[in-house]
Amino acid sequence: MTNIGNISPVIDRLETALSSGNIPAPYDRWGGRLLSHLTKPVQVVVTGLPGSGKTALLEMLSGHSVSTGGLSPPIMELSYGEHERTVIERRDGSVQETAGLLKDIDLPEDVVRARQEIPTPRLACQDFIEIGLTGNPADNGSVLDQIVRRADIVLWCSQDFNGAEQQLWAMAPDHIKDHSFLVLTKADKQMMRGVLPGIMSRLEPVVAEEFLGMCPVATIQGITAQTSGTAVDDALWASSGGQRLMNLVLNEVRQGRAADIDQGRVFLERLSSQAPMAPDANAASPSAAVVPAAASPLTSGNETVATETGVLLSEAADLLQKQAGQMLDSLDMSGELNSDAILNGCVEAVSSLGTLMDRIAPNDPAAQTVRDDLQDGEEMLVLFQLERGEDAALDAVTLLLQMRKELIEKAAG
Numbered sequence: 001m002t003n004i005g006n007i008s009p010v011i012d013r014l015e016t017a018l019s020s021g022n023i024p025a026p027y028d029r030w031g032g033r034l035l036s037h038l039t040k041p042v043q044v045v046v047t048g049l050p051g052s053g054k055t056a057l058l059e060m061l062s063g064h065s066v067s068t069g070g071l072s073p074p075i076m077e078l079s080y081g082e083h084e085r086t087v088i089e090r091r092d093g094s095v096q097e098t099a100g101l102l103k104d105i106d107l108p109e110d111v112v113r114a115r116q117e118i119p120t121p122r123l124a125c126q127d128f129i130e131i132g133l134t135g136n137p138a139d140n141g142s143v144l145d146q147i148v149r150r151a152d153i154v155l156w157c158s159q160d161f162n163g164a165e166q167q168l169w170a171m172a173p174d175h176i177k178d179h180s181f182l183v184l185t186k187a188d189k190q191m192m193r194g195v196l197p198g199i200m201s202r203l204e205p206v207v208a209e210e211f212l213g214m215c216p217v218a219t220i221q222g223i224t225a226q227t228s229g230t231a232v233d234d235a236l237w238a239s240s241g242g243q244r245l246m247n248l249v250l251n252e253v254r255q256g257r258a259a260d261i262d263q264g265r266v267f268l269e270r271l272s273s274q275a276p277m278a279p280d281a282n283a284a285s286p287s288a289a290v291v292p293a294a295a296s297p298l299t300s301g302n303e304t305v306a307t308e309t310g311v312l313l314s315e316a317a318d319l320l321q322k323q324a325g326q327m328l329d330s331l332d333m334s335g336e337l338n339s340d341a342i343l344n345g346c347v348e349a350v351s352s353l354g355t356l357m358d359r360i361a362p363n364d365p366a367a368q369t370v371r372d373d374l375q376d377g378e379e380m381l382v383l384f385q386l387e388r389g390e391d392a393a394l395d396a397v398t399l400l401l402q403m404r405k406e407l408i409e410k411a412a413g
Helices: 009-019 027-038 054-062 137-150 163-169 187-193 196-210 219-227 234-239 242-272 308-334 339-357 365-387 389-412
Strands: 042-048 075-080 085-090 095-099 111-118 126-131 153-158 180-184 213-216
Touching: 009 027, 009 242, 027 242, 027 389, 042 054, 042 137, 042 242, 054 075, 054 126, 054 153, 054 219, 054 242, 126 137, 137 163, 153 163, 153 242, 163 196, 180 196, 180 242, 187 196, 187 213, 196 213, 213 242, 219 234, 219 242, 234 242, 242 389, 339 365, 339 389, 365 389
Parallel strands: 042 126, 042 153, 075 111, 153 180, 180 213
Antiparallel strands: 075 126, 085 095, 085 111
C-alpha cells in the first residue's frame, strides 16, 4: 500500500473486509476497485503543446528539478517514494530501475516513460505527470485519449490557448473538464508586453465553458521563490501565481479524495447488512449517502425542513434511495450482476427525478441547481451506457447514491 494508506480509517476497514474472504460476488470486485482507487494517488496531468512550459510548471508544482538533459520522454512522472529512485520504461516494454534522480541519468533513445520517485510530503497524495502533445493534429487526438484515461485533474499549459487547442480540448469529457485548469504560462513576459489582460479577457467565456478555472503563472518566478533560499519567498510565491494554482489543485485533490471516501463508506454500509464481516469493517461510521429507510433524511433533532422545495427534495432523495436499493436488493438475491438492467434502472431513476423536479417553480434557485446536477448526471449515465459492463454499472449506482447525498444536503440547507 502507498504512503497514503492511512488517510482514512475507511481504507483500513475496507482492506480488512476484503482480506476476510467472506464478501460475495460481485461486491468483492466492487470493493477491490474501490480499495485500488482509494490507495492510488490523485493523478494530476500537465499537458500542452511543445514549448508551452510544461516541464517548468511540473518543477514548480513539485518543488524538484526534472531536467533530462535534452531528451524528454513522452510521459514523465513525479511520484512519492521512500528513497530517490528512477524507473525507465523502453519501447520494447523493458523496465530499468536506478537509484538516484532522473537528472543524473542518461536516458536511452527509445524511452517511452520515466518516473522519478522522491521522499517528499508534497507528493504524498498526488502524482504529477507530464504528457506532452506533439503538435501533430493526427497524433494529438490519441494523446488526449491517453490523458483522459490517466488524469483526475488536467493542467493545460498555454500562452494564448488558440483555436487549435480549443478544438482539441473540446473533445475531452465534461467530467475531466470540471476538474481541470487552463494555466497561462510565462505570464510575466505577457504582462511585460502588455498583452496578458487582453488574452485573459478573450479567454474568459471559453474558460467558463471548458475549464474549472484559469490561472496566469510566472513559472520561473514560482520556481525561484521555492529554491533561491533556505525558505520559500512567500511574497514572490504569491505574486508568481504559483501559490494560487497550487491551492486550487490541492483543493481539488482534497475534494476528490473526500468523494472517494464517501464511496468507500457507501460500500461498507451496504456490505455490513449482506455478509459476515471482520469487526473493524462493521465499525465504519455511517455515510450521509446511506440512511436507514425508517429515518427522515431531513430531520435534525426536532427540526424538519418544512418548505415546499425541501419536501420535494426529500421526496427526490427517497426516490433515488428506493431505486438504488431495489437494484442492489435484486443483485443480492441473484448473486449475478446484470449490468444492462442496472444501467437502465439508473437512467429510469434520473428520468423520474427530472419529472419530480418539474413540480418546483422554475425560478427556485435550489431547484435550478438540482436540475443542473441532473443534466450532468444524465450525461455521465450516457457515458456509462456506452462503456457498459460491470464497472460502468457499479459506477452508475454509486452516482445515484452520491446524487442522493447532495439532495439531502440541499434540502437541509
